[in-house]
Amino acid sequence: MSDVFKALADPTRRQVLQALKRGPKSAGELAGAFPVSKPTMSAHFAVLREAGLITAERQGKSILYHLNVSVLEEALLGFAGVFGLGSDANPGDPS
Amino acid sequence: MSDVFKALADPTRRQVLQALKRGPKSAGELAGAFPVSKPTMSAHFAVLREAGLITAERQGKSILYHLNVSVLEEALLGFAGVFGLGSDANPGDPS
DNA sequence: TAGACAATTAGCCAATTATCAAATTATTGT
DNA sequence: ACAATAATTTGATAATTGGCTAATTGTCTA
Numbered sequence: 001m002s003d004v005f006k007a008l009a010d011p012t013r014r015q016v017l018q019a020l021k022r023g024p025k026s027a028g029e030l031a032g033a034f035p036v037s038k039p040t041m042s043a044h045f046a047v048l049r050e051a052g053l054i055t056a057e058r059q060g061k062s063i064l065y066h067l068n069v070s071v072l073e074e075a076l077l078g079f080a081g082v083f084g085l086g087s088d089a090n091p092g093d094p095s
Numbered sequence: 096m097s098d099v100f101k102a103l104a105d106p107t108r109r110q111v112l113q114a115l116k117r118g119p120k121s122a123g124e125l126a127g128a129f130p131v132s133k134p135t136m137s138a139h140f141a142v143l144r145e146a147g148l149i150t151a152e153r154q155g156k157s158i159l160y161h162l163n164v165s166v167l168e169e170a171l172l173g174f175a176g177v178f179g180l181g182s183d184a185n186p187g188d189p190s
Numbered sequence: 191t192a193g194a195c196a197a198t199t200a201g202c203c204a205a206t207t208a209t210c211a212a213a214t215t216a217t218t219g220t
Numbered sequence: 221a222c223a224a225t226a227a228t229t230t231g232a233t234a235a236t237t238g239g240c241t242a243a244t245t246g247t248c249t250a
Binding site for chain 1: 097100101103104106109112113116162164167168171172174175177178180181182
């Protein structure tokens, strides 16, 4: 879970996740949308992959990245829940 | 907002926030609860302060730290909302 | 005001991170 | 098999981070 928050600490990586919201995109397509080199983007993809936030799927010459919403949800809402935030009834200790 | 996610990237800092869930605690009290030196904890407090996640209040010799839940909520649920996660109806574009 | 206590700041080091250009791997089409 | 395309890996470097000890600042009390 720490890996997820570490991954989310970088603005570029958060934007990559948002870019994948609508559906999978290729590494090149994503790289083209940010003002950094392809190798740098590749490193960001690796961080996101290792956190489980995205998954890679080879499609011919390209590699398609998919957002893994459930991992994001578990981390974000899970942590929020500890503080009694979010939709939940009251999983945070109400003592 | 990036400051908040950066602050949340460190496990010790996340635990500090949880420790403050029940109410304010002094710097020393918090420092005593973690296996790192006081100066190191002080640096963590500074990061949390600059992110707006905690606020400091001098109380005699001690400094009391308060959790600022609203900042946490805004960051966590705000970002989650972008992905259509959370309690919200559907603020995420449902097109 | 001197001493004790609480916390931060200063100064340093090791490890990690973000970045790039160049080289490498993998795949497709000729 | 070769050339072209897509992406990653390698190798280098600068900046940031997390940690420590020692020194400093601020506050209380004797």
